[in-house]
Amino acid sequence: METQALIIGGGTTGTGIARDLALRGISCILIDKKDINAGASGANHGLLHSGARYILKDSETAVECRQESLLLKRLAPHCMEDTGGLFVALPEDDDTYIARFPELCRTCGIDCQPVDAAQALHMEPCLAPDVKAVFAVRDAVVDPFSLSLDNAADAQANGTRILRNARVEGFISHKGRIQAARIRDTRTGDTFQIEACQYINATGAWADKVAAMAGAHISMLYSKGSLLITQSRINTRVINRLRPAADADILVPGGTVSIIGTTSLEIDNLDDIRPTMDEVDTIIQQGAVMVPALATTRYIRAYAGVRPLVKNGGDAGRAVSRNYTLKDHESEGLENFVTITGGKLTTYRLMAEKTADIVARRLNNRHPCRTADLPLPSSSKGAWTEPGKAPRSRAARAQSPGPSSGNTLICECEMVSESMVDRIVDSLKAEGRPPALTEVGQRSRIGKGPCQGTFCSFRLAAYLYRTGDLSGDQGLSQIREFVNERWKGLMPLVRDRELVRMELQESFLCGLFNMDADGWTPNP
Amino acid sequence: MDPKPMTDTVIHTQLAVIGSGMAGMAAAIFARNRGITTVQVGRTSEMSFASGCLDLFSTLPGHPPRVFADPFEGIAALVKARPKHPYAHVTQDQIRNGFQEFTRFMAQAGICFHGPDRDVNQQMITPAGTLKPTWQVPAAMIAGARAVAENQRIGLVDIQGLKGFGARQMAQTLKTKLPGITGATIAFPGRETAGDLMYERLAWDLETPAVMDRFIQRLRPHADPVEVLGLPAVLSLYRFEAQRRVLEQALGRPVFEIPTLSPSVTGMRMKEAFLGKPGGTGHHHFPVAVSGITRDRDGFGFLVTRGQEPVEIRARYLILATGRFLGQGLGVTADRITERLFNLPVTQPSGRAGWLCRDFFDPEGHPVNRAGIETDGFFRPLDAAGSVFDSRMYAAGSILAHQDWKREKSGSGIAIASAFRTVSHLTSS
Numbered sequence: 001m002e003t004q005a006l007i008i009g010g011g012t013t014g015t016g017i018a019r020d021l022a023l024r025g026i027s028c029i030l031i032d033k034k035d036i037n038a039g040a041s042g043a044n045h046g047l048l049h050s051g052a053r054y055i056l057k058d059s060e061t062a063v064e065c066r067q068e069s070l071l072l073k074r075l076a077p078h079c080m081e082d083t084g085g086l087f088v089a090l091p092e093d094d095d096t097y098i099a100r101f102p103e104l105c106r107t108c109g110i111d112c113q114p115v116d117a118a119q120a121l122h123m124e125p126c127l128a129p130d131v132k133a134v135f136a137v138r139d140a141v142v143d144p145f146s147l148s149l150d151n152a153a154d155a156q157a158n159g160t161r162i163l164r165n166a167r168v169e170g171f172i173s174h175k176g177r178i179q180a181a182r183i184r185d186t187r188t189g190d191t192f193q194i195e196a197c198q199y200i201n202a203t204g205a206w207a208d209k210v211a212a213m214a215g216a217h218i219s220m221l222y223s224k225g226s227l228l229i230t231q232s233r234i235n236t237r238v239i240n241r242l243r244p245a246a247d248a249d250i251l252v253p254g255g256t257v258s259i260i261g262t263t264s265l266e267i268d269n270l271d272d273i274r275p276t277m278d279e280v281d282t283i284i285q286q287g288a289v290m291v292p293a294l295a296t297t298r299y300i301r302a303y304a305g306v307r308p309l310v311k312n313g314g315d316a317g318r319a320v321s322r323n324y325t326l327k328d329h330e331s332e333g334l335e336n337f338v339t340i341t342g343g344k345l346t347t348y349r350l351m352a353e354k355t356a357d358i359v360a361r362r363l364n365n366r367h368p369c370r371t372a373d374l375p376l377p378s379s380s381k382g383a384w385t386e387p388g389k390a391p392r393s394r395a396a397r398a399q400s401p402g403p404s405s406g407n408t409l410i411c412e413c414e415m416v417s418e419s420m421v422d423r424i425v426d427s428l429k430a431e432g433r434p435p436a437l438t439e440v441g442q443r444s445r446i447g448k449g450p451c452q453g454t455f456c457s458f459r460l461a462a463y464l465y466r467t468g469d470l471s472g473d474q475g476l477s478q479i480r481e482f483v484n485e486r487w488k489g490l491m492p493l494v495r496d497r498e499l500v501r502m503e504l505q506e507s508f509l510c511g512l513f514n515m516d517a518d519g520w521t522p523n524p
Numbered sequence: 525m526d527p528k529p530m531t532d533t534v535i536h537t538q539l540a541v542i543g544s545g546m547a548g549m550a551a552a553i554f555a556r557n558r559g560i561t562t563v564q565v566g567r568t569s570e571m572s573f574a575s576g577c578l579d580l581f582s583t584l585p586g587h588p589p590r591v592f593a594d595p596f597e598g599i600a601a602l603v604k605a606r607p608k609h610p611y612a613h614v615t616q617d618q619i620r621n622g623f624q625e626f627t628r629f630m631a632q633a634g635i636c637f638h639g640p641d642r643d644v645n646q647q648m649i650t651p652a653g654t655l656k657p658t659w660q661v662p663a664a665m666i667a668g669a670r671a672v673a674e675n676q677r678i679g680l681v682d683i684q685g686l687k688g689f690g691a692r693q694m695a696q697t698l699k700t701k702l703p704g705i706t707g708a709t710i711a712f713p714g715r716e717t718a719g720d721l722m723y724e725r726l727a728w729d730l731e732t733p734a735v736m737d738r739f740i741q742r743l744r745p746h747a748d749p750v751e752v753l754g755l756p757a758v759l760s761l762y763r764f765e766a767q768r769r770v771l772e773q774a775l776g777r778p779v780f781e782i783p784t785l786s787p788s789v790t791g792m793r794m795k796e797a798f799l800g801k802p803g804g805t806g807h808h809h810f811p812v813a814v815s816g817i818t819r820d821r822d823g824f825g826f827l828v829t830r831g832q833e834p835v836e837i838r839a840r841y842l843i844l845a846t847g848r849f850l851g852q853g854l855g856v857t858a859d860r861i862t863e864r865l866f867n868l869p870v871t872q873p874s875g876r877a878g879w880l881c882r883d884f885f886d887p888e889g890h891p892v893n894r895a896g897i898e899t900d901g902f903f904r905p906l907d908a909a910g911s912v913f914d915s916r917m918y919a920a921g922s923i924l925a926h927q928d929w930k931r932e933k934s935g936s937g938i939a940i941a942s943a944f945r946t947v948s949h950l951t952s953s
Contacts, residue, residue, distance in 0.1 A: 274882075277876060277877055407719040408685055408687065408719045408720050409687075409719075409720060410687070455687075455688060455785060455786060458651065458652065458688055458690075458785055459687045459688050459785075461690070461693055462682075462687070462688065462689065462690025462692075462693045463690070465690050465692040465693035465696060466690060466692055466693075466709060470693070470696075471696055472696055472697075472699070473653070473696065473697045473699070473700060475653070475693055475696070475697055476652065476653065476654070476697055479652070480884075480885055483884055483885075484883060484884050484885070487883075487884040491880050491882065494876075494879065494880060495856050495859070495876075496849070496855055496856040499849040499856065499892065500849045500850050502849075503848060503849045503850045504573070504850055506884075506890075506893075506930050507573055507850070507930055508573070508785070508786075509652075509884075509885075510885070510930040510931055511929065511930035511933070511935060512573075512575050512650060512656065512783075512788075513650045513651070513652040513654050513656065514650065514654050514655065514656040514657070514933065515652060515654060515885060516583075516585075516589070516885045516886075516887055516889075516930075516931055517582075517583045517589050517591055517887065517931070517933075518654040518655065518656075520583075520588060520589050520591045520887075
């Protein structure tokens with residue numbers, strides 16, 4: 001395979017770069033070792049920062065967040081919910097910081113309005129009654145899945161090819177120039193090569209490893225952040241704790257749920273990223289100080305992502321800059337390799353623009369960046385990832401008469417119908433690969449409701465067999481994979497109610513279906 | 525001195541069975557057969573998840589798991605590996621007698637179970653396209669078990685719009701084990717364009733002979749090339765045997781049902797047989813949860829409601845068959861697993877961190893599933909000091925410690941065997 005630019009990493013940054021380059025007329029291939037948003041892009045708060053969180057430690061990031069969030073609200077409104085946000089201080093929070101907060105916001109140009117505590121409790125009844133200071137800021141909520149899928153769809157519409165399950169295993173270089181990337185198809189095990197003029201490393205926390213394959217060096221720190229999803233939506237606006245950044249101090253609403261997080265835990269291995277029971281307990285305990293209902297509410301799932309932080313000195317954890325790092329690697333003698341990592345979801349577009357500028361310059365492409373003025377088209381690909389969206393659209397359709405065929409629900413918790421699955425499967429197949437259950441799950445709400453895949457994984461598999469998209473006995477291993485993906489998020493949460501759910505699920509999968517021991521033959 | 529009655533209505537009974545799952549049902553049946561007056565309480569909703577088959581034992585969890593064709597050979601190995609397992613307290617004869625008595629009752633109530641010819645587990649086709657080893661199979665499903673054993677050409681048919689049951693999925697998944705198996709889809713007569721089909725509707729529709737005739741016509745092309753036909757369980761909750769015979773006669777070959785994912789019709793039929801009239805145990809049954817059971821020298825006392833009216837139950841003996849987390853026999857308080865009615869000590873992993881495996885399907889099984897209450901050899905719960913908590917109180921079924929029924933495929937067997945042992949013992953005392 002040949003292309004002008006090979007983009008490695010299908011997160012928000014990678015898909016953003018693909019769209020940016022494609023709009024400049026540059027041919028691209030985007031690859032991801034797993035799937036779109038399989039890394040940190042799919043495991044964050046979905047918060048479009050006003051910038052106020054970074055005013056103390058990182059004013060540059062704060063300003064970028066302010067500019068980019070305003071831009072994205074205008075250009076990609078279908079991926080957003082413009083909720084607004086509050087910063088709230090509790091009795092134990094530092095008065096000096098509270099006093100400085102409005103001034104620091106002003107310095108960064110961030111809109112920040114004081115709110116009377118009683119008024120704040122009226123706006124957000126879930127708040128702890130003893131809040132002592134509240135400010136309103138212009139935070140918003142973004143669905144990172146629909147954002148990345150829409151960027152990917154527009155890139156594809158402009159000629160980009162996307163390959164899932166394609167992992168870089170190495171580069172073939174000659175005199176400082178990479179000639180080809182060696183790729184392995186992680187589903188089939190096949191290897192192949194992609195020859196490109198420019199190679200873009202947008203692999204997030206894996207950036208140091210991919211750079212090392214190209215002979216470049218980046219010193220990184222992996223900071224795991226875990227979050228919890230509540231069963232129902234608790235708050236209307238984003239609620240931030242008004243204190244220097246710490247654990248579990250942001251509660252973000254999204255569709256029909258709320259998300260509380262995060263933690264910051266330094267790890268040294270990226271192989272099995274999952275939230276721990278300790279983190280879950282910390283989040284609930286800390287979060288409940290700000291929003292007491294978090295101590296008693298029901299949680300659907302926990303998840304974790306890794307912040308790709310680049311070390312520039314002796315700082316650790318939360319002290320390391322949230323700003324992005326863009327390296328052209330020219331001082332290391334590499335002329336067609338670039339790395340972009342770090343940064344925020346909020347600033348992904350800017351990161352993509354800066355990266356694309358380098359790549360376009362190297363390719364002698366004079367077209368300017370268009371992503372700051374062209375709206376992001378809404379695609380059907382990213383349409384079904386937002387909590388609560390599918391039920392709303394279903395309810396709207398039910399008002400109009402018409403045949404109900406194709407409306408059979410595969411996921412009853414989140415109301416995902418066969419026709420929605422059809423569209424997702426079609427878009428996956430258009431990328432030249434058969435769909436996997438986890439990939440359909442990634443692009444919809446299937447498995448993300450209270451049953452956590454117990455029923456819908458089977459219904460989805462049965463449906464895909466019926467349509468001919470699954471065959472042989474691959475369904476069983478795919479159901480196991482799907483269930484274990486959900487289990488990862490359920491296991492650290494397990495207490496009373498979760499044990500009930502787990503017992504029901506295990507009764508079906510192991511007690512009734514024998515999925516734990518099927519395939520083991522009886523002792524002679 | 526008599527305690528003051530709490531209400532106007534008092535039912536005095538020899539035995540109270542707390543729980544209406546498989547173990548509670550079995551205990552009520554055994555008590556009825558021995559002429560013991562019994563009051564049973566507890567919701568029966570869990571039976572809607574039962575497969576309708578009766579498992580005994582097949583798999584000793586571990587790395588790798590050991591699967592036994594002969595369940596009794598397996599139980600011998602199990603008891604050696606886990607000497608405190610509930611099966612360690614029962615003999616092979618007691619297990620066999622318990623099953624015999626249980627299935628005889630079910631036969632009178634309309635569900636005929638078929639055991640294997642030799643002591644070898646039968647294989648049931650599941651909606652996942654797996655084979656699940658089981659001991660006793662109801663008549664509705666027996667043709668499937670025989671077809672698997674004899675490797676016949678099996679045709680599976682699913683119904684468009686009936687979810688959680690994919691004939692193609694099952695056939696393709698089973699192909700390596702059963703090369704002759706095929707899968708096909710039909711539209712249900714009169715409901716060709718419907719979205720979601722509900723089991724109850726289909727069962728009701730099939731009671732109309734004209735619908736049944738068209739159903740048969742649509743099945744015929746898929747039945748003709750095969751030796752035996754498998755369908756999702758959509759026949760009536762009550763007239764299922766007569767309906768199945770109609771199908772078999774019209775199609776000229778054996779027909780069997782496979783339980784759908786949820787609800788499991790074959791499990792619901794067992795519940796109906798148990799509670800229904802005629803048949804049934806004839807006991808008082810209150811489908812409510814109880815709490816606040818008192819103990820005194822005469823026995824046990826608690827309140828239930830019948831309609832709006834409170835009823836006081838006074839029982840000499842009590843069998844605790846409240847199940848695990850789903851049945852709310854066990855719960856969690858401050859990250860410790862607790863027994864909900866008497867606060868009996870629960871054997872469990874030392875902390876919450878030790879409850880679960882990272883792989884949901886870890887063949888060792890999650891340690892939390894072996895948590896439960898300790899008993900003596902007659903299934904009488906023990907207190908914290910290891911003495912019998914109350915000599916008039918017994919426990920049966922999945923609340924017992926040291927078993928993992930989901931992994932062992934031993935749920936019905938543990939329920940029936942422990943209930944049998946329990947009722948036999950209290951009868952003799």
